[in-house]
């Protein structure tokens with residue numbers, strides 16, 4: 505159990521102590537933490553403060569009844585959303601969105617909920633716990649043979665075959681004036697991409713965050729698509745392997761005071777773009793297209 509707790513702590517906090525809003529990789533990590541409960545029955549369902557925003561639109565009595573005595577059968581993540589499916593038919597869906605500060609963790613038997621622990625599923629070996637100190641997360645419940653609407657309507661994952669270069673290209677053309685940074689944060693096309701991943705993608709693709717989407721040459725659009733998939737895949741690999749992002753990533757330096765580009769050692773710049781603090785390398789990411797790229 506200690507391993508679970510320490511892993512959560514490392515991953516959600518950057519080197520300087522900045523708390524990271526959960527993005528695709530953190531969501532995937534959270535989902536895997538709760539996979540400790542696969543094949544085990546839920547013996548107890550603990551819900552605290554059902555009136556808070558986290559449970560809006562959810563019948564908590566149905567949720568409690570629906571999960572009690574059922575086995576955790578499967579889990580899946582799509583962008584920033586997770587679904588945990590329970591029961592022999594896997595027809596009971598617990599939807600989890602972490603919002604800004606939601607966390608999943610696993611606690612040993614004898615667990616006593618802390619202030620912001622709002623849902624806990626007691627299994628023989630442990631508790632699966634959801635906490636949210638800012639209430640932007642969301643818990644949903646659905647029972648039925650079909651996929652719930654809130655799951656069915658989600659855009660395809662970036663690692664799905666349906667996330668194609670053509671789809672990205674069409675999106676860029678529809679949003680010609682949108683700065684690339686703001687574009688990458690649009691969940692309807694880039695589910696699971698948040699602030700740090702968007703910066704990482706643009707840095708790797710050597711694209712300036714304020715360049716308008718319509719300004720990209722076809723080969724730059726294709727590069728953006730390829731790098732987006734690559735960063736997602738690698739971020740999930742990091743979760744799989746050592747839980748720490750390599751020094752060669754922008755991620756490892758973006759919060760550092762006086763942080764330098766890991767590629768060319770130029771001082772990194774920061775500014776608000778698309779309402780979020782954006783970090784980039786002025787040398788690797790020129791503001792205008794470089795001829796021949």
Ligand SMILES: [Zn+2]
Pocket residue numbers: 765766767768769770785786787788789
């Ligand atoms: Zn650089």
